[in-house]
Amino acid sequence: GGAAGGDALRRLREEMEAAADAEDYALAARLRDEMRSLQDDETTGVLAANAAFYEAFEQGSVDAMRRVWAGGDHVRVTHPGSGCIVGRQQVIQSWEFVFQSSGKMAIEIADVEVHVGGDMALVTCTELLDAGATVGRVSATNVFERAGGEWRVVHHHGGPAQSALGE
Numbered sequence: 001g002g003a004a005g006g007d008a009l010r011r012l013r014e015e016m017e018a019a020a021d022a023e024d025y026a027l028a029a030r031l032r033d034e035m036r037s038l039q040d041d042e043t044t045g046v047l048a049a050n051a052a053f054y055e056a057f058e059q060g061s062v063d064a065m066r067r068v069w070a071g072g073d074h075v076r077v078t079h080p081g082s083g084c085i086v087g088r089q090q091v092i093q094s095w096e097f098v099f100q101s102s103g104k105m106a107i108e109i110a111d112v113e114v115h116v117g118g119d120m121a122l123v124t125c126t127e128l129l130d131a132g133a134t135v136g137r138v139s140a141t142n143v144f145e146r147a148g149g150e151w152r153v154v155h156h157h158g159g160p161a162q163s164a165l166g167e
Contacts, residue, residue: 049151070152
């Protein structure tokens with residue numbers, strides 16, 4: 001991975017297309033395999049960042065949340081039933097409020113899908129929350145930005161999840 005991951009993928013894609021155009025299919029296949037390996041590394045990095053986010057969430061740790069979130073005014077969170085909260089400081093304050101009001105909770109994630117494009121990544125999943133008296137399902141979208149070789153959360157949106165379409 002690293003900060004150059006997106007650039008390396010673009011370079012490999014261009015080289016692969018040039019090799020295919022030149023009908024050098026052995027080289028094109030090797031470059032394709034190299035791209036897949038690099039994409040797998042990117043996905044692994046995003047999944048690790050997503051896991052760190054949910055670990056901070058489950059622990060109710062504001063300090064851990066601070067570590068997983070990016071800085072800046074473009075950072076956003078929408079908790080179920082809330083409007084969009086904008087800016088790192090306000091986002092961290094919102095997590096302080098969530099942790100104070102919800103207490104200890106267990107979180108499992110399911111239906112995880114990762115999409116990586118350059119220095120941005122999108123993770124969709126279903127959160128299975130158990131806070132004792134409150135148990136529920138939340139559809140979540142987490143957006144990550146790579147800066148300095150590290151994936152950081154720039155947007156988390158959680159909303160009510162249905163068990164299946166139409167239920």
